[in-house]
Amino acid sequence: MKKTLLPLFLTFYVSTLLISCANYGDALHYKNKDVKVSKIKTILYFNPEVFPDISEIKEPTYNAFYSATSDKMRSLGNVKYLQVDSPMSFDDVDTKTIKEICENNNADVAVVPKVKYFKVGFGKYVFSNQVIVSMKLYDSKGHFIMETSYDTYKGNGRLLGSASNSVIIGTKGAIRKMNKELRY
Secondary structure, eight states: OHHHHHHHHHHHHHHHHHHHHHTTSEEEEEEOTTSOOOOOOEEEEEEOEEESOOHHHHHHHHHHHHHHHHHHHHHHOSOEEEEEEEEOOSSSOOHHHHHHHHHHHTOSEEEEEEEEEEEEEETTEEEEEEEEEEEEEEETTSOEEEEEEEEHHHHHOOOOOOHHHHHHHHHHHHHHHHHHHHHO
16 A cells, blocks of 8 residues: 555655746745736836846847747737837836836836846856846836746756747746736
8 A cells, every 4th residue: 555655645746846846936026016007008128137248148138038028928918018229227227217218108017127147057067058037017107016037947947958048938937927916
């Protein structure tokens, strides 16, 4: 009897562990419950701040980020998104600029993203580049709504893959978390 329950218990334990690890990568850092957001029709995305600040990785990061953003926005339904080719510091967000740009483009909310690269490996052996995609959401009046992030290493537990694929997975994960929090 004990021998037949042990494999069943181990299978259940491993399955539960894998399912819970998939949700471990996305995190809600802060949500301002005082600001209410009505139906969102247009979202404005700034260029993500890239860390480390290396000029060679910025353009591929922007391409992967906006590719994932457009794919995710299509899957969310009738939501338009606008791309602003202007950098915005993630740590020092200028709310006056956000308010002005949202007003000029009829956007309901604005997203200020950041992509942080890190390497996974042992010593001099690097397996892959992983990312943490963080996003701050502001309403059209410049009020902070929430901050969320997605860690591709913790969320997917993947060691192999390209850096651009990590940016795509991280961006979609952060948008999914943001959309989930806005619905509640």
